[in-house]
Amino acid sequence: MKNILLIDFGSTYTKVTAVDAEAGQLLGTADSYTTIETDVGEGLENALKKLEKQTGVISYDARYACSSAAGGLRMVTSGLVPELTAEAARQASLGAGAKVLKVFSFQLTEDDLDEILSIKPDIFLLCGGTDGGNTECILHNAKMLASVPFDFPVILAGNRTAARECERILAGHEVYVVENVMPKFGVLNIEPARLKIREIFLNRIIQAKGLSKAAELLSGILMPTPSAVMRATRLLAQGCEGETGIGDLICVDVGGATTDIYSMADGMPRTATTVYKGLPEPYDKRTVEGDIGMRYSVKGIVEAAGLPRICQLSGLEEKQVSALLEELSSHPDMIPAPGSDLEKLDYALASMAIETAVKRHAGTIEETYTLMGLTYIQSGKDLRNVKQVIVTGGSLIRTAHTQDIASHALMNRLSPMSLMPLEADIRVDRKYILAAMGLLSEYYPQTALRIMKKELVYDGHSEQKNS
Amino acid sequence: MKKKVLVIGVIGADVHAVGNRILYHAFTEAGFEVVNLGVMVSQEEYIAAAIESAADAIVVSSLYGQGELDCRGMREKCDEAGLKGIPLLVGGNIVIGKQKFEDVEQRFKAMGFDRAFPPNTPPETTIQALRELLHMEDEQE
Secondary structure, three states: EEEEEEEEEEOOOOEEEEEOOOEEEEEEEEEEEEOOOOOHHHHHHHHHHHHHHOOOOOOEEEEEEEOOOOOOOOOEEEEOOOOHHHHHHHHHHHHHHEEEEEEEEOOOOOOHHHHHHOEEEEEEEEOOOOOOOOHHHHHHHHHHHOOOOOOEEEEEEHHHHHHHHHHHHHOOOOEOOOOOOOOOOOOOHHEEEEEEEEHHHHHHHHHHOOOOOHHOOOEEEEEEEHHHHHHHHHHHHHHHHEEEOOOEEEEEEEOOOEEEEEEEEEOOOOOOOEEOOOOHHHHHHEEEEEEOOOOOHHHHHHHHOHHHHHHHHHHHOOOHHHHHHHHHHOOOOOOOOOOHHHHHHHHHHHHHHHHHHHHOOOOOOOOEEEOEEEEEEEOOOOOOOOOOEEEOOHHHOOOHHHHHHHHOOOOOOOOOEEEEOOOEEEEEEOOOOOOHHHHHOOOHHHHHHHHHHHHHEEEEEEEEOOO | OOOOOEEEEOOOOOOOOOOHHHHHHHHHHOEEEOOOOOOOHHHHHHHHHHHHHOOOEEEEEEEEOOHHHHHHHHHHHHHOOOOOOOOOEEEEEOOOOOHHHHHHHHHHHHHEEEEEOOOOOOOHHHHHHHHHHOOOOOOOO
């Protein structure tokens, strides 16, 4: 027996998962409200008591945790050209599990500095210029930052020619130099920045977030929660020694305030008549839609999908929908009763949240006629051949219509230019174990993978929708 | 000495890839650092790449006859993006039909291009022009 406790300190719930790593068994899961104001240990104790009712008293050999409590890992980034180094900086931060509050491009202004100071990020990622390329912008931005009082760590991941000078300009601050996020034009190199972000998270952020009291009880708080989910999904797709993965996949996490999409697929053009444009995207890509969520960000869903589609999907009249939306905005903690209008509305909202978020995550394709005949221009990832969709998040795992809702992750006739999956098996994270398995995979990848293959329940196969 | 950086590519809806590869190799061989954007490149892509890589010149190719349309306004966009005065060169089959190349050259110069080259220009000619434009002749190689 090797019992391991995995903890996810979420912004609302603290979730605990008990695993016997040697037997490769999931022992139980439970959750309770996060208590960040007093001591996160309280919420953890409550969750553990609930867990004990299922599993009996267990002595744990190790306890590992991830956290998105207290606002998660909040980052601000800057780069030079919006679609190039600024985008690379954003991708690096998202990939490290951060919440990216603002992406600046070109030269920082005094107004930008005011905004940065009011955001008070946990980490600032300063980029710009390819190696040997533009130095003016990153030097200017370092000088601008140095001109104001701040106390967050800065990661320099821009033109290496300017790195030392930027370091000198920012002397007296916590500054880390890593490889350029875009060393050559069109080459994405975000892993070094990701690793540094995680290192700073471990050393610095945990204390600042009042999680250190809990940390003393644990073998370690290892990473931000989205980073744990990223690891779990990557392992699930790629496999590990002794256990094969399930191949390319996308994972959809619809929360109350945001919707996260992860894709594990190469996504590059598959035919000679397709030309790729723009910055290549990582195999393991994460996007966060801050305006798409089931409770705090309902407005964003309605704006993106339009009221008529919400009405059509829910089967409710426009008046009913508006009244319910009004009610939701003042009572975001409403939970739908079975058969209620709110349940119907939630169905429509969740469907449109997925459609909107996956559409934004996936690449696009355009047809154009050239002298050589029909040619396609692709930008972003081509996910049409991805055949697995994993869904997680309360609104999806607590409904009976998971497959119907999840099928909105597939390509549909209304947006034929979006490179969303054509058909897929839907798997549901009913016990909410993805983050826990990401943590476990640090030490027991094979066990984590086996548990995921067993617990992520197959919920049917969906094909491209015609409506 | 730091290598001079060129941004190259085939503009517009033009998919002629062979000449682009030849130019890439010829320029690299001649000692330039080359950012090759490939085919079907928009004006904005040349400009974005030139900003990030602090390019010394942009070399535009066009083989399919629509070059004049595709190149229109590029100088103004460069000015707008802070690339004031960056040398712009263009070559290939940049216009359709039997036109006197002197006229064509005049039109491209009026559009803000520093040099325009007729069909069948060997890479060496362009390299020579680049050396002049970038004042590389007076530097020690």
